[in-house]
Amino acid sequence: MSFKSGIVAVMGKTNVGKSTFINSLIGRKMVIVSDKPQTTRNRIRCVLTTDSAQIVFVDTPGLHKPINKLSEALVKEAMRALAGIDELVYMTEPTGGIDPFDEQVMPRIKELPCPKILLVNKIDLARGNQLPETLLAYDSLDIFQELVPISCSRGKNLDRALEVIIKYLPEGEPLFPEGMPTDKPLEFIIAELIREKIYHFTYQEIPYSTAVVVEEIREREDKPLIEIYATIYVAKDSQKAIVIGRKGQKLKEIGRTARLEIEALLGKQVYLALQVKVKKNWTEDDAMVSQFLYANE
Numbered sequence: 141m142s143f144k145s146g147i148v149a150v151m152g153k154t155n156v157g158k159s160t161f162i163n164s165l166i167g168r169k170m171v172i173v174s175d176k177p178q179t180t181r182n183r184i185r186c187v188l189t190t191d192s193a194q195i196v197f198v199d200t201p202g203l204h205k206p207i208n209k210l211s212e213a214l215v216k217e218a219m220r221a222l223a224g225i226d227e228l229v230y231m232t233e234p235t236g237g238i239d240p241f242d243e244q245v246m247p248r249i250k251e252l253p254c255p256k257i258l259l260v261n262k263i264d265l266a267r268g269n270q271l272p273e274t275l276l277a278y279d280s281l282d283i284f285q286e287l288v289p290i291s292c293s294r295g296k297n298l299d300r301a302l303e304v305i306i307k308y309l310p311e312g313e314p315l316f317p318e319g320m321p322t323d324k325p326l327e328f329i330i331a332e333l334i335r336e337k338i339y340h341f342t343y344q345e346i347p348y349s350t351a352v353v354v355e356e357i358r359e360r361e362d363k364p365l366i367e368i369y370a371t372i373y374v375a376k377d378s379q380k381a382i383v384i385g386r387k388g389q390k391l392k393e394i395g396r397t398a399r400l401e402i403e404a405l406l407g408k409q410v411y412l413a414l415q416v417k418v419k420k421n422w423t424e425d426d427a428m429v430s431q432f433l434y435a436n437e
């Protein structure tokens with residue numbers, strides 16, 4: 141059998157588990173995940189090479205109804221991922237019918253010239269007939285070549301999902317060199333790990349008002365230590381106080397947990413210096429939104 145390769149965009153409503161799915165298939169943490177919506181903000185290429193195929197997954201920001209300039213930019217960024225792909229993986233949840241939000245995007249999905257696969261994730265949460273009814277409803281749209289129910293948390297049916305994705309890939313040589321897991325620079329990956337901890341330790345509007353910029357990564361010559369300087373931007377003075385927390389406790393916790401992951405990633409000891417700055421109402425300003433979205437690329 142000849143080798144297959146191609147670009148596979150993973151799209152769907154926010155929080156359905158797109159990033160979790162990519163991490164599960166690749167078998168390591170490639171992209172950040174959280175229990176809050178709008179976690180992914182960029183298109184991120186993640187490469188999976190097997191004996192018979194190379195899949196270049198494109199993780200995308202989740203689709204949602206935009207509420208400000210930041211979320212408008214996220215939806216645009218996701219839609220841009222559709223250009224030039226070899227296959228689309230659309231993800232949804234087993235709610236028992238067609239999700240009203242999915243329904244709005246389906247005409248756009250239908251006109252794509254590439255093969256389309258539907259993954260119904262979180263089947264561990266399905267009750268009664270919800271799963272068969274979901275499958276029936278999406279199947280009747282006549283858009284998807286295959287529908288695969290999965291559960292990323294339970295590791296259920298992921299091998300089947302991979303098999304189906306490979307089945308619809310075109311024949312071709314690898315697009316990325318072996319051992320190159322992503323197209324993003326280290327600054328981006330570090331900023332994302334910090335952002336993940338902000339999503340974990342803060343609530344309400346705080347995660348959605350935060351951006352992280354990695355200013356400098358410096359390797360010390362006198363000892364085996366990497367110094368990283370990063371800034372967390374928030375949109376209001378009151379948010380700055382919340383991110384820093386009482387006696388700086390919250391910022392310390394964000395920094396400590398992010399540092400541990402960065403150390404595991406780099407295999408070296410890390411000194412992580414975080415500061416918090418206010419960029420007034422940046423989520424409402426197009427220029428500042430795009431500056432922050434692409435600051436670490």
Ligand SMILES: Nc1nc2c(ncn2[C@@H]2O[C@H](COP(=O)(O)OP(=O)(O)OP(=O)(O)O)[C@@H](O)[C@H]2O)c(=O)[nH]1
Nearest residue numbers: 155156157158159160174175178179180202292293
């Ligand atoms: N119960 C259950 N939860 C899951 C499953 N897969 C993912 N999740 C959870 O769903 C939440 C969202 O996961 P993400 O991977 O961040 O979702 P996403 O679609 O990438 O979200 P955005 O980037 O915001 O669009 C996390 O809390 C995951 O742990 C699953 O199979 N079952």
Ligand SMILES: [Mg+2]
Nearest residue numbers: 158159179180
């Ligand atoms: Mg995501």
